[in-house]
Amino acid sequence: MYMLKLIFRNAFRHKLRTCLTILGITIAILAFGILRTLVNAWYSGVEASSSARLITRNAISLVFSLPLSYKEKIRGIPGVKNVSYAIWFNGTYISEKNFIPNFAIDPKTFLELYPEYTLPEDQKVAFFRDRMAAVAGRKVAERFSWKIGDTIPLKGTNFPGTWNFILRGIYHGAEKSTDETQLFFHWDYLNESLKKTTPNRADQVGIYIIGITNPNLAPEVSEAVDKTFKNSLAETMTETEKAFQLSFVSMTEAIVTVIQLVSFMVIIIIIAVVANTMVMTARERIGEYAIMKTLGFGGWHLAILIFGESLFITMVGCTLGILLTFPSAKIFGAKIGAYFPVFHVSTNTIFLDIGAAILVSLIAAIFPTWHAVKIRVAEGLRRIG
Amino acid sequence: MKDTKQPIVEIRNLSKSYHRGAEIIPVLENISFDIPEGEFLALMGPSGSGKSTLLNLIAGIDKADSGTIQVSGLDITSLTETDLTRWRAVNVGFIFQFYNLIPVLTAFENVELPLLLTWLSRKERWEHVEAALHMVNLADRMDHYPGQLSGGQQQRVAIARAIVTDPTILVADEPTGDLDRTSAEDILGLMAILNREFGKTIIMVTHDPHAAEKAHIIRRLEKGILNVHA
Numbered sequence: 001m002y003m004l005k006l007i008f009r010n011a012f013r014h015k016l017r018t019c020l021t022i023l024g025i026t027i028a029i030l031a032f033g034i035l036r037t038l039v040n041a042w043y044s045g046v047e048a049s050s051s052a053r054l055i056t057r058n059a060i061s062l063v064f065s066l067p068l069s070y071k072e073k074i075r076g077i078p079g080v081k082n083v084s085y086a087i088w089f090n091g092t093y094i095s096e097k098n099f100i101p102n103f104a105i106d107p108k109t110f111l112e113l114y115p116e117y118t119l120p121e122d123q124k125v126a127f128f129r130d131r132m133a134a135v136a137g138r139k140v141a142e143r144f145s146w147k148i149g150d151t152i153p154l155k156g157t158n159f160p161g162t163w164n165f166i167l168r169g170i171y172h173g174a175e176k177s178t179d180e181t182q183l184f185f186h187w188d189y190l191n192e193s194l195k196k197t198t199p200n201r202a203d204q205v206g207i208y209i210i211g212i213t214n215p216n217l218a219p220e221v222s223e224a225v226d227k228t229f230k231n232s233l234a235e236t237m238t239e240t241e242k243a244f245q246l247s248f249v250s251m252t253e254a255i256v257t258v259i260q261l262v263s264f265m266v267i268i269i270i271i272a273v274v275a276n277t278m279v280m281t282a283r284e285r286i287g288e289y290a291i292m293k294t295l296g297f298g299g300w301h302l303a304i305l306i307f308g309e310s311l312f313i314t315m316v317g318c319t320l321g322i323l324l325t326f327p328s329a330k331i332f333g334a335k336i337g338a339y340f341p342v343f344h345v346s347t348n349t350i351f352l353d354i355g356a357a358i359l360v361s362l363i364a365a366i367f368p369t370w371h372a373v374k375i376r377v378a379e380g381l382r383r384i385g
Numbered sequence: 386m387k388d389t390k391q392p393i394v395e396i397r398n399l400s401k402s403y404h405r406g407a408e409i410i411p412v413l414e415n416i417s418f419d420i421p422e423g424e425f426l427a428l429m430g431p432s433g434s435g436k437s438t439l440l441n442l443i444a445g446i447d448k449a450d451s452g453t454i455q456v457s458g459l460d461i462t463s464l465t466e467t468d469l470t471r472w473r474a475v476n477v478g479f480i481f482q483f484y485n486l487i488p489v490l491t492a493f494e495n496v497e498l499p500l501l502l503t504w505l506s507r508k509e510r511w512e513h514v515e516a517a518l519h520m521v522n523l524a525d526r527m528d529h530y531p532g533q534l535s536g537g538q539q540q541r542v543a544i545a546r547a548i549v550t551d552p553t554i555l556v557a558d559e560p561t562g563d564l565d566r567t568s569a570e571d572i573l574g575l576m577a578i579l580n581r582e583f584g585k586t587i588i589m590v591t592h593d594p595h596a597a598e599k600a601h602i603i604r605r606l607e608k609g610i611l612n613v614h615a
Binding site: 002006294376 | 438441444446447467470471473474475479481485487488489490494497498499501502546
């Protein structure tokens, strides 16, 4: 108790210096937390992927499509439970800044494969019944204040023209990591139009989504699918949904690496700031440490005092930083929600914040403690007066 | 009568030098003398004569180059740093020129500090601290911080801290050097009481001949060499 009291009082001996150090740690932990959340957001698609789903795409590139006729062949492969398909529509809502991920899908099979997109039964039925129907995620509906029954015009980029959809449902994510920013509509609606305007692009899909009976069969089923279409006009590449999502992340891996580096740089900078405070503190008190040694206190007592003070200051800053991370992440997430559909502070990030703060406090206290413990009593006493 | 007392401190052939780069500066040269138990001894001499160094060696806060110091029969020059720290906590009370109190602790807490190294209960510690502060007439200021006390009062708190563990030896390095005449008289009077009534052996370094008059024995150091003036 006595040592805790001394640590607490020592910490606030120079109130301004301590407050500025705490402010620095708070900002650093806040920045670290936001950057870690950003990295997690980058990988949110990977996190949300299922091990029971495979993705089949054109072996040349995702840009090239696959024939619809593959569907039945894939369904016949052992280990395949159900098959769906989708195509990236890339439509723009009003202006380009209103980015919405939008896909043409086969509604029934798609929603069977993605039970995490939860729709009320009546909305689901309405979606299935109407070919012009679309469903949107909760976040995107809130963002544009869409209501059921609204007409949503999308300006096609990959498929020219203006496409009007009727909003028949708003889905919610079953998990925190579920993307609620997408818009889905009937592939049939798109295909019928293509048959009239550009028949050579009709009856094509972007990807097949394959539900498998057992996640352990993923390698065998993937191989079997690709083998089936070997030497065809559109050879396939099948991989787990996780690998498929990772391939997107790997395209921007350099950016993620830079963000991670910056987050660690923030910690290194704050180590220097706290170490500077602790070195100044210990230098000012070297006479007091000599007095304590004179009275019979050992090196361990001094180490407890210095490490304790460093830990106390750092943890106050860390706590404030963590508390500020939540509202900051909410504001940040709202601003960039279109690009990062899942932007929430994870428990893992909080543990990383605490771990980083403890590391900072320990590293910052090493040199001052070593100096205080090593200094000879007579030499320390000479510095007084 | 004083000559018949057993020596509590026996110093033999003690030498100490400091190093400044390659240069060796001798501070104490082949010093030998005894301090009888219960005596009040003053160490005098000009600045740089080695008196504070000698005091530090006797108190076990510095190491000699050669020679021995026996305190109550124990050769403290042979102790390790850890053992010396433990020995100091039990046997020596320190009074410094600049009081050296911890500014963030109250008078009570400063006096309590050395007792944290003992097995005393909180209640026992409280009793010891109160008794020590009573002895220095500062019981009514126990909740004051050093910054709220005068120099003389701070030095009295330092004396209470020095005696609270009931050490056999009190070492004082210029205890009146930072005080006005009246406060200095108070402190010297208090030290005389501790010596006379509580039998404490006091070793005091001072420049001040008036302060030295309170001592029973005066030892004078000149350039590291000891002269004896009883």
